[in-house]
Amino acid sequence: MIRLEGVTRRYGDELAVDDLSLEVAEGEVCVLIGPSGCGKTTTLRMINRLIEPSGGSIMVNGRNVMSMRPEELRRGLGYVIQSIGLFPHLSVERNIGVVPHLLGWDKQRMAERARELLHLVGLDPEVYLEKYPRQLSGGEAQRVGVARALAADPPVLLMDEPFGAVDPLNRERLQAEFARIQRELHKTVIFVTHDIDEAIRLADKVAIMRDGRLQQFASPEEVLNHPANKFVHDFVGADRALKRLVRVRVEDVMRSPAIVQEGSEELAFRVAAGRRRFVYVIDAGGKLVGWMDTADLEPDMDPAEALTRVDPAQASVRSDASLRDALSRMLGLGFRAIAVTDDKCRLVGEVTFAAVEEAMTEGDEHITNIAEEDAG
């Protein structure tokens, strides 16, 4: 648990951080966000005392950081930065082992931990343990950076724009993996970014800052539905409804579709008997093969002729994708619904445009209500 109370940082006459108070519960991801120069990075760096606060108090797990030796404090706080800062003269294994080494772990334990962590961040230890940082791509290096921060299993992670320097495609992948790792590990995370989509996607709480002052500190839903002031409203952007979709995972709104197995003898019968117009076709392993439009089906034709074969990677979304991904895929393909598959391309459900629409308008009622109350 992290608590900031009246924290201030002064540079000459300028206040980089002005009377900031916020509390992050254990296992929560708190995203600090705002335009550049708003004090978000300064705030993060005051927590591990890379910058000393000018006033106020910072408590980490019940201890005032000012009462601890900086080195001791930092060894208990995982630290990930945008430029990663892997040590170029050390192998991946020894990079991951930096903090355990400082803490005096034995070799055996450090080696095991490095393997474990590489698995966790999705890198094959056999391939990566002996590599040097310059042999890694940007995405791989940042995974190693995250593994290194987690090495000594700190309860708190401080992440300063960790995915800011990787390309958009890899960034989304890293975000999804971070979300997965966080569901597994439940760290208390302070995460700095200037990317509102990233904030909404990953945060349990969003702290929006401007000129060193906290503008709003609330859940992403709250920030989207009830921006505290005009700055937050503008910062979040006009596409608030669309952003809300980022918060909803496909598996939470999908429904079970009509399915038939390819080559099954009762295929035609079941298609005819089904109440839905579209029927998904899967193979014996449950993998998505394609779909059939019952409107195309004539009584005397072979049902296989009505089958449209598809590439599952192109024509479906993963169950852990956001509703926004599903919507963008639907719009791209021109469908009113899209198949949902798991990581092995097995069909697990279907998301309809209607479900997306419902999720998009959910918060608007509140906003309208408030507007009416204000009027009344």
Added chain:
Amino acid sequence: MSDHSLQTRFDRVALVGAIVTLAGATAPPFVELRPNRLVPGTVHSLADAGVWMFATWGLVALALLSAVAPSAKARSAASSASAYGLVAVVAWALGEAASTLLVGQTSVARVSIGSGAWVILLGAAIIGFAGGEERKRYLLRRLGPPVLVLAAVVSAFVWGGLDNISLAREFEVRADSFWQLLAGHLALAGAGVALGAVFGVPLGLWATRDRKVRGVVLGVTGIIQTVPSLALLGLLILPLSALGNAVPFLRDLGVRGIGAAPGLVALTLYALLPIVRNTYVGLAEVDPAVVDAGRGMGMSSRQLLMRVELPLALPLIMEGLRTASVLLIGITTLTVFAGARNLGILIFEGLGQFAPDLILLGALPVIVLAVVVDVALSALARRLTPEGVRA
């Protein structure tokens, strides 16, 4: 692809080397016979040496062949063989010329190495250089060819009459003092580099930590470098003799105006610039993100320095030591003017007596020392470079 191979098929450097070698073998004097070491004498060309003349032509032909060799490997092998062969041939030809020319002469007669022989050796060096960049990098690993050529030169001394050449005579006369002077040279230059490192590395480190210090340290070491060596020695004599006179203890330690002390102080000052600058640049060039990450993970300043900053700066620091060493081996010759005893004595005595072979006796070992130290420290620097940052 064919365009590229046409361009690289003909090695112009080897051609230049072959032309230079031919010029040395035909035009100027190969050796010079003088009644004594000081007066000019009669010149003799390589053509008089018969068989060695043909051997030289053969090796030049090999160099030309290497210029058109189809593969890099063949090119490298042919040019190496040509270059090393030329050195051996020159050694033996000089030996034979010296032994035959001295027959019937007085004992003070001298046979000196003529300009033609030096030009051939220069041509050999160019041909060897044409063999490719790779040879320099692996010089220490492939000891075979250099050992062979050394054996050829040594055998020319023992059996080929090379010991009759004037340079060898000068050496014989001074054999005892030569080794002392060589040792004195190494000790003084080595001490200068060591002291330069003892002061220079911490100064370079300090310069990275404090902006004001950086300006002063880099400025002052830069200015020292511009002071002419002799002037610096002269400037040091008075204060050092005053210091030695004032503090008898220091005087007993050797702090005097004349002797090794002013030389050592001057050499240390000269060593500072490359060492301080390279230490500073090496440390300053460490990626700030790496330092931030180390600090953020809980390294103390000392741990950060020892485990991250210094290992990453080490290649450049070693480069500074190498530069300082090569520089000091040359400058050490000048410290004889302040009373130090080293190879410089031979050079300046030779200049005073107008005896070119005596100058050579002092200068050649200095050149060899500089090259050997250069190669050895380069190899050491490579070994000390952490694997992850090796080019």
